[in-house]
Amino acid sequence: MGRVTARRPVVRVREGAVSTRPDTLVTEEPLEIRLGGRPLAVTMRTPGDDFALATGFLVSEGVVAAAEDVAGISYCGDARDEDGARTYNTVDVRLAPHLPAPDLAGLERNVYTTSSCGLCGKASLDAVRTTAHWELDRARPHGLGTALLAGLPDRLRAAQRVFDRTGGLHAAALFSATGELLDVREDVGRHNAVDKVVGRAAQEGALPLRDALLMVSGRASFELAQKAVMAGIPVLAAVSAPSSLAVDLAEEAGLTLVGFLRGSSMNIYAGAHRLTLPTASAEAVSSAGPAAGAG
Numbered sequence: 001m002g003r004v005t006a007r008r009p010v011v012r013v014r015e016g017a018v019s020t021r022p023d024t025l026v027t028e029e030p031l032e033i034r035l036g037g038r039p040l041a042v043t044m045r046t047p048g049d050d051f052a053l054a055t056g057f058l059v060s061e062g063v064v065a066a067a068e069d070v071a072g073i074s075y076c077g078d079a080r081d082e083d084g085a086r087t088y089n090t091v092d093v094r095l096a097p098h099l100p101a102p103d104l105a106g107l108e109r110n111v112y113t114t115s116s117c118g119l120c121g122k123a124s125l126d127a128v129r130t131t132a133h134w135e136l137d138r139a140r141p142h143g144l145g146t147a148l149l150a151g152l153p154d155r156l157r158a159a160q161r162v163f164d165r166t167g168g169l170h171a172a173a174l175f176s177a178t179g180e181l182l183d184v185r186e187d188v189g190r191h192n193a194v195d196k197v198v199g200r201a202a203q204e205g206a207l208p209l210r211d212a213l214l215m216v217s218g219r220a221s222f223e224l225a226q227k228a229v230m231a232g233i234p235v236l237a238a239v240s241a242p243s244s245l246a247v248d249l250a251e252e253a254g255l256t257l258v259g260f261l262r263g264s265s266m267n268i269y270a271g272a273h274r275l276t277l278p279t280a281s282a283e284a285v286s287s288a289g290p291a292a293g294a295g
Contacts, residue, residue, distance in 0.1 A: 003027050003047040026169050028188045033057060034076065034092040038104060046169065046187045047088070049196045050075075053187075054091050056199030059207065060227040062131030063102055064095070067205045071096045125249055134208040134232040136254040141177035141211045141234065144256075144275050148179050150264045152215045153239050159184040160217075172197050174233075175213040182212065190218050191227070198231045208232020220259055222246045229253045235274065237261050242269055 010023040026046055033041045033054050045053060051073045058064045076090040095102070156173045159181065170190035174182040174197050185196035194216065201207055213235040214228050220238035222245040228236045229249065236250070237258040247269045250257035256271025268275065 003029070026188050029087075029089055032090040034090065035063070035102065035104065035107075036094060037092055040104070040107065043189065043192060045189055045192045049185060049200070050088070050091055052185075052197075052199030052203060053192055053195045054093050054199065055202050056195030056197070056227070056231075058093060059198050059202050060195065060230045061107060062133065062230065063107065064099070064202065065133040065207060067203050069096050069099055070094070070203075125245075125252055128226050128229055128249060128253070132230055132253075134210075136229065136232065136234050137210055138254045138271075138273070141213075142274055144177065144213075144235070146264070146266065146275060146277060149213075149237055149258060149261060149266060149275075151179065152213070152237060153261055155181060156184065156215050156217065160186055169193075170217045172217075173215045174201065174209065175215060177211045177213065190216055191221075191223050193217075194224055194227045198227060198233075201231065210234065213237060215261075219243070220246050220257060222249060225249045225253075225255060225257065229255055235271070237266075 004027055005024050006027050007022045008025055009020060012019050012021060028044055029047055030042050031045045031050060031053065032039060033043070035058075041057065043053075043057070054073060055064065055070060058070075064070055071094040073091055073093050075086075075088050076092050077086065152173075152175060156171055159173060160169065160171045169186040169188060170193050171184060171186045172190065172193035173184040176182055183197050183200055185193045185200070187193040187196060194214070197214075198207075201209055209232050212233050214233045215237050216224055217239055219240040220236055220242035222243055224238075225236055225242070225246040226249060234254070235256040235258070239261055240259065242250075242257055242259045247257060249255065250270035254271065256274045257269045258266050259269055260267045
């Protein structure tokens with residue numbers, strides 16, 4: 001829709017020289033997700049792939065698991081700005097008739113408390129356990145080389161087209177177990193970028209993503225680990241640190257969680273059994289455990 005970026009004037013100071021010029025910024029607008037006409041959640045996102053974002057969001061909340069679970073998605077015509085123009089900032093998801101009616105009140109509470117960090121650790125882990133449609137296969141993929149992982153950040157960065165123009169977007173990419181780039185999405189919110197790639201996979205009937213690797217810019221929060229588990233993704237890698245709750249979830253669900261993935265360096269916080277480690281360090285894993293910090 002041509003709304004991914006916007007131009008704004010900026011005063012630039014460079015080595016004592018002052019100039020005024022337009023700058024390209026990433027667009028940030030609210031997206032309201034409705035379920036059967038009822039408001040469910042609002043997220044700040046970069047416009048684009050809105051239907052995939054809504055689908056991925058519902059996958060992560062355990063509402064849908066396949067393309068046939070969604071009867072349709074449409075923009076709401078009643079969502080307009082102060083000038084009366086249609087905003088395309090509200091989508092309504094209609095569930096397929098074969099699905100049981102969701103507990104909207106409970107779902108609304110869960111969406112609110114997780115977004116505001118209102119759930120304790122145990123409750124958060126229990127929520128994922130009870131709503132996940134698939135268990136991760138701890139035997140696949142196996143034999144992933146650390147050299148393959150080391151190449152993912154640069155490949156993710158090379159695929160970030162809008163980031164090159166704005167410097168203000170997160171990204172999420174799906175790779176195959178052999179390193180093939182399957183999809184990449186950008187958004188002002190890293191959780192939205194993940195929802196977009198998961199939602200597109202759901203729309204294409206590709207869930208669960210049992211042999212896929214999810215690479216994200218920034219850190220690996222509990223929310224991102226949750227989205228990986230809910231989509232059946234066995235490996236999550238991030239260029240920065242994970243949270244403690246993300247590690248707890250990874251250990252419980254059998255998710256391979258890699259943080260501080262920068263060049264040939266990385267920390268493996270859970271699921272090291274899927275990786276083929278360099279010979280010199282493989283013997284130390286069981287006794288020393290994963291390293292802490294950026295090291």
